[in-house]
Amino acid sequence: MPGATTLIRDIGTLVTGDPELGEGPLGVIRRAALLIEDGHVAWAGPAARAPAADTAHEAGGRACLPGFVDSHSHLVFAGDRTEEFNARMSGRAYTAGGIRTTVAATRAASDAELAATLDRYVREALRQGTTTLETKSGYGLTAREEARALRIAAERLEEVTYLGAHVVAPEYAGTDADVARYVDLVTGPMLDACAPHARWVDVFCERGAFDGDQARAVLTAGMARGLKPRVHANQLSHGPGVQLAVELGAASADHCTHLTDADVAALADGDTVATLLPGCEFSTRAEYPDARRLLDAGVTVALSTDCNPGSSFTSSMPFCIAVAVREMGMTPDEALWSATAGGAAALRREDVGRLRPGARADLMLLDAPSHVHLAYRPGVPLVTDVWQRGARVVHR
Numbered sequence: 001m002p003g004a005t006t007l008i009r010d011i012g013t014l015v016t017g018d019p020e021l022g023e024g025p026l027g028v029i030r031r032a033a034l035l036i037e038d039g040h041v042a043w044a045g046p047a048a049r050a051p052a053a054d055t056a057h058e059a060g061g062r063a064c065l066p067g068f069v070d071s072h073s074h075l076v077f078a079g080d081r082t083e084e085f086n087a088r089m090s091g092r093a094y095t096a097g098g099i100r101t102t103v104a105a106t107r108a109a110s111d112a113e114l115a116a117t118l119d120r121y122v123r124e125a126l127r128q129g130t131t132t133l134e135t136k137s138g139y140g141l142t143a144r145e146e147a148r149a150l151r152i153a154a155e156r157l158e159e160v161t162y163l164g165a166h167v168v169a170p171e172y173a174g175t176d177a178d179v180a181r182y183v184d185l186v187t188g189p190m191l192d193a194c195a196p197h198a199r200w201v202d203v204f205c206e207r208g209a210f211d212g213d214q215a216r217a218v219l220t221a222g223m224a225r226g227l228k229p230r231v232h233a234n235q236l237s238h239g240p241g242v243q244l245a246v247e248l249g250a251a252s253a254d255h256c257t258h259l260t261d262a263d264v265a266a267l268a269d270g271d272t273v274a275t276l277l278p279g280c281e282f283s284t285r286a287e288y289p290d291a292r293r294l295l296d297a298g299v300t301v302a303l304s305t306d307c308n309p310g311s312s313f314t315s316s317m318p319f320c321i322a323v324a325v326r327e328m329g330m331t332p333d334e335a336l337w338s339a340t341a342g343g344a345a346a347l348r349r350e351d352v353g354r355l356r357p358g359a360r361a362d363l364m365l366l367d368a369p370s371h372v373h374l375a376y377r378p379g380v381p382l383v384t385d386v387w388q389r390g391a392r393v394v395h396r
Contacts, residue, residue: 007053017354039390067131067362069343074308079105131362134159138166150197161200187221205241212240277306292329302342322378
C-alpha cells in the first residue's frame with residue numbers, strides 16, 4: 001500500500017555500497033536493519049536504532065546485499081547451440097561466426113516464443129539476485145527482426161540496446177561493398193525502426209564483425225537519434241574498440257580482454273566503465289581479462305554475465321563473481337561492488353546498485369553471514385529472498 005513501510009531487521013551484515021554509511025568501500029553495517037517505503041530505501045543503519053514500521057521481516061542474521069545489476073546480456077533469441085559448445089570444448093576455437101546460427105533460429109521463431117524465452121531467463125536471473133538487467137537485439141539482423149526483438153525486450157525491461165551491428169547479416173556477408181551496404185542498413189532504415197524501442201546503441205568492434213570506421217559510423221548514427229553508446233571492445237584481439245568507446249563517451253566498453261597500456265590509460269582518464277564478462281572466457285576457454293591491472297590503474301570496473309546462447313550461457317552473477325575472484329585478480333569486495341554499483345555505473349544509473357536512502361529497494365538476502373560467501377562457496381545457491389522495487393518477489 002502507498003506509504004506502507006517494511007523493516008528488514010536482524011541483518012548480519014548489510015552491504016549498502018555507500019562508504020558514508022558503513023565500513024570500507026562497500027559501506028558495510030554489521031547487525032543492521034533496513035527500512036523500505038514506497039519501493040525505495042528509506043533508512044539503513046544499526047538495528048539498535050531502527051525506526052518503527054508497519055511490517056517487519058526477520059533476516060535471521062543473513063547478509064543483505066544490493067540486487068545485482070547485470071549490464072550486458074543477449075536474451076532475445078531462439079534455438080540451441082549445445083553442439084557448438086560441445087565441439088568447442090573438444091578443441092575448436094570460438095569465433096564470432098556462430099552468432100549466425102542463432103540468427104536463423106531467431107528469425108524463424110514467433111513473437112510468443114521469443115517472449116517466453118526472455119521471460120524464462122529474466123526469472124532465472126531474478127532468482128539469483130539480479131534485479132536490473134540489460135539486454136540487446138542482434139539475432140535478427142533485418143530492420144523488421146531487430147525492431148521486433150527490441151519491442152519484445154522493451155515490454156519487459158528498462159535497459160534495452162540496439163545491436164543491429166552484432167555481425168554482418170548473412171545476406172550481406174560477401175564483398176566489402178556488401179558489408180558497406182549492411183552498415184548503411186544498420187545506420188539507416190534499421191535504426192529508424194529500432195530507435196523508438198531502445199535506450200542504447202552497441203556494436204561488436206572485432207575481427208569478423210565490424211572495424212573501427214564501421215563501428216564509429218554505427219555509434220554516431222545511433223547517438224544522432226538519441227541513443228547512448230556502448231561497445232563490444234577488444235574481446236578476441238586488440239583493436240580500436242576501447243579507444244573509440246572512450247572518445248565517444250560510451251557508458252561502457254565490454255569485454256576488454258586484450259588491452260594496451262594506452263587503452264588502460266584512456267579508460268582511467270575517461271568515464272567509460274570497463275565491463276568484464278568472465279562467463280564468456282570460462283565458456284570459450286579464452287584468456288581472462290586482467291581486472292587487477294584495470295583496478296590498480298583507477299578504472300571503474302563492472303561485472304556482467306554476457307548471458308547468450310553461444311559464448312556465455314549463464315545468467316548467474318554469483319558464478320561470475322566467483323570466477324572473477326579466482327581467475328581475474330579481484331577481491332571479493334571488489335567483485336561484489338563491480339556486480340552492483342559497477343553495473344549501475346555501466347548503465348549510467350544512480351538509483352540501483354546501492355542500498356542508501358532514496359535508492360530503489362532492490363536487494364537480496366543470502367543464506368550466509370557475509371557477501372564473501374559468494375566467492376567462498378562457488379556454485380551454491382545462496383540467495384534466499386529478493387526484493388524488487390520494495391516487493392519481495394523471491395522466497396525460498
